[in-house]
Structures are given as structure tokens and as C-alpha cells.
Amino acid sequence: MSLSSYAASGQVTLVGAGPGDPELLTIKALKAIQAATLLLVDDLVSEGIVALATASARIIRVGKRGGCRSTPQSFIEKLMITAAQEGERVVRLKGGDPFMFGRGGEEVEHLQAAGVRVDVVNGITAxxxxxxxxxxxxxxxxxxxxxxxxxxxxxxxxxxxxxxxxxxxxxxxxxxxxxxxxxxxxxxxxxxxxxxxxxxxxxxxxxxxxxxxxxxxxxxxxxxxxxxxxxxxxxxxxxxxxxxxxxxxxxxxxxxxxxxxx
CATH class of the missing domain: 3.30.950.10 (Tetrapyrrole methylase, C-terminal domain)
Known part of the structure; x- marks a missing residue:
């Protein structure tokens, strides 16, 4: 998939950042990160991966870690929908794989219900x-x-x-x-x-x-x-x-x- 494939406005991509090592990212994940105008980043995503975003991209930390203060899931879902409706190319950057204990399924359901285009890029699970x-x-x-x-x-x-x-x-x-x-x-x-x-x-x-x-x-x-x-x-x-x-x-x-x- 070419970088231009992500140029369409108003979409969300759930990207699996893998276990932390940037070299374990897929090429598809890298292209999505570099095309994003807004990244919503989980706590478990390493700084080396966040650094792959463009300088113009906005980065919002939406921590999700057991036993710690977390960003409410409802707020994250609302933020994704609002940003996509405003024409942002949103990447929800999640540790591991989005569909492996990452609430990816819930997020896809909410985005689709709101009429937002959503793609999923797998990552290596921990x-x-x-x-x-x-x-x-x-x-x-x-x-x-x-x-x-x-x-x-x-x-x-x-x-x-x-x-x-x-x-x-x-x-x-x-x-x-x-x-x-x-x-x-x-x-x-x-x-x-x-x-x-x-x-x-x-x-x-x-x-x-x-x-x-x-x-x-x-x-x-x-x-x-x-x-x-x-x-x-x-x-x-x-x-x-x-x-x-x-x-x-x-x-x-x-x-x-x-x-x-x-």
C-alpha cells in the first residue's frame, strides 16, 4: 500500500505497534504512522515508534494500563470520531496487536456505527x-x-x-x-x-x-x-x-x- 492510499480525509486506522522494538513494525504500520495528522498513543507504545510520526502530526497520549489512571475508553472513541469527522487522518497507535486484548473490536464497532471509515493494521503481539x-x-x-x-x-x-x-x-x-x-x-x-x-x-x-x-x-x-x-x-x-x-x-x-x- 502506498503512502497516498492514506491521503483520504476522515478516517481512522488502528495500528498495532508491536511489543516495542521499532524494527518489528510492519511496513504498512510505518506508512500509516507517517501519514497520520493525529496519533492517539497508548502507554505501552515505545518512544522510538512515536518518533516515526511526522513533525506536523499532533500526538495525544491516551494511557491505558492496568492498575494506573487511564483515559476513559468512551473519551477515546469520541475523540477518534470527532477528529475523523473533521477530516483528520487518525492513527490509534496501540501496543501489540489491536485485536489482541486491545479493545480494537470495541473501537471498530463504535467507529462503524458513527459512519467513520476504519482500517486495521496488525502488529506482533507481546x-x-x-x-x-x-x-x-x-x-x-x-x-x-x-x-x-x-x-x-x-x-x-x-x-x-x-x-x-x-x-x-x-x-x-x-x-x-x-x-x-x-x-x-x-x-x-x-x-x-x-x-x-x-x-x-x-x-x-x-x-x-x-x-x-x-x-x-x-x-x-x-x-x-x-x-x-x-x-x-x-x-x-x-x-x-x-x-x-x-x-x-x-x-x-x-x-x-x-x-x-x-
Missing amino acids: GLAAVTSLQLPLTHRQHAHGVVFVTGHAKPGDSGTDWRALAQTAHSAKLTLVIYMGVGGAARIQQELLSGLAAGTPVLIVQNASLPQQRHAQTTLDQLHATIEREGLGSPAVIVVGDVVSGVSAMDQTGIYLERRG
């Missing part, structure tokens, strides 16, 4: 980037027949994921679990997954995937919460549960390996 950075797969013919991407954070009033049922399914079907936004609820997730998965099931926690400050720890399911607490791992992070994690080769005598890149 769950994939996290394991790839350590040269690990999410599926493997010997270790995992499939993968489940799941959120560890439920909206208010929602009971959230049935971890016990998921554990049983993961065990019987040999699935890798990739848990987003699960650090805060790690103790409960650990307890409930242990109802169907072995205590020694390999687990990987990756913080700031793909960025220079990436850190990761390998442990076992029965030590998940203790490892997070002891090593001070926090958001943004993904938790990967399954035998594919056993491929991390560099471990110390405690069975936990921490890496600080940069």
Missing part, C-alpha cells in the same frame, strides 16, 4: 515476541499441539477466566498458555492452574518483551507467584505456561534464570 526473543516456539510437535492466548485481568463484575477448566484442557490437549496482564493475579492463577497441571510444569515470565530492558525468569508453576515477588517482575509482562518453556537452556542452580538486556 505473547509471540516474548518467546521468540528467547528462540522458543509456542507450538511444537513434541511439546504443544496448540496455544491459548488468555487475559489474566477481568473487567469489573466479570468472573474472568475459568482457570481450572483451562488447566484441564491444557493438560489433555497439550496446549501452551500465554497469559496477558496476569502478574497482579499470579497467586490465584497459580493456585487454580495447579488443579489440572503438574507442579513442575515449566513457566516463563517475560517483562518488557523486545525492549532493551527486557527481563525474564524461568521457573515452575508451583513457584510462579514466589518468583514474580522475589525477582520484582512487573507489568508489562506475559506469563507462558507449558513444556515449550523447557527449551530455555541458560539456568542457574536454583532453576531460575534472569536476563537483563542492554
Whole structure:
């Protein structure tokens, strides 16, 4: 797609900024960013990616991060609609992929209902980037027949994921679990997954995937919460549960390996 394809007035493009490394952007995402007159940027988008916008583009930070003060979703949607109706070329710049726990589906529905043209550009999701950075797969013919991407954070009033049922399914079907936004609820997730998965099931926690400050720890399911607490791992992070994690080769005598890149 050429840069001129984005020249039509009054549109919104949801762009996946990936896990943070600017070199992991797609060419299509780069073209959309450079054609934007207005960028609405999530907290998890790295400054290196924001810097790719033109000097004339307006940039508005619309932070969305669990446990922190966030811009109301209704305000973001209203801002996108108003700007597009005024002829702006709006890019909603979102960490990871817009349709992977990024409320992209909700935003598309609201934009379409308002008669606003909307496009979506995929980005590399953090769950994939996290394991790839350590040269690990999410599926493997010997270790995992499939993968489940799941959120560890439920909206208010929602009971959230049935971890016990998921554990049983993961065990019987040999699935890798990739848990987003699960650090805060790690103790409960650990307890409930242990109802169907072995205590020694390999687990990987990756913080700031793909960025220079990436850190990761390998442990076992029965030590998940203790490892997070002891090593001070926090958001943004993904938790990967399954035998594919056993491929991390560099471990110390405690069975936990921490890496600080940069």
C-alpha cells in the first residue's frame, strides 16, 4: 500500500505497534504512522515508534494500563470520531496487536456505527515476541499441539477466566498458555492452574518483551507467584505456561534464570 492510499480525509486506522522494538513494525504500520495528522498513543507504545510520526502530526497520549489512571475508553472513541469527522487522518497507535486484548473490536464497532471509515493494521503481539526473543516456539510437535492466548485481568463484575477448566484442557490437549496482564493475579492463577497441571510444569515470565530492558525468569508453576515477588517482575509482562518453556537452556542452580538486556 502506498503512502497516498492514506491521503483520504476522515478516517481512522488502528495500528498495532508491536511489543516495542521499532524494527518489528510492519511496513504498512510505518506508512500509516507517517501519514497520520493525529496519533492517539497508548502507554505501552515505545518512544522510538512515536518518533516515526511526522513533525506536523499532533500526538495525544491516551494511557491505558492496568492498575494506573487511564483515559476513559468512551473519551477515546469520541475523540477518534470527532477528529475523523473533521477530516483528520487518525492513527490509534496501540501496543501489540489491536485485536489482541486491545479493545480494537470495541473501537471498530463504535467507529462503524458513527459512519467513520476504519482500517486495521496488525502488529506482533507481546505473547509471540516474548518467546521468540528467547528462540522458543509456542507450538511444537513434541511439546504443544496448540496455544491459548488468555487475559489474566477481568473487567469489573466479570468472573474472568475459568482457570481450572483451562488447566484441564491444557493438560489433555497439550496446549501452551500465554497469559496477558496476569502478574497482579499470579497467586490465584497459580493456585487454580495447579488443579489440572503438574507442579513442575515449566513457566516463563517475560517483562518488557523486545525492549532493551527486557527481563525474564524461568521457573515452575508451583513457584510462579514466589518468583514474580522475589525477582520484582512487573507489568508489562506475559506469563507462558507449558513444556515449550523447557527449551530455555541458560539456568542457574536454583532453576531460575534472569536476563537483563542492554
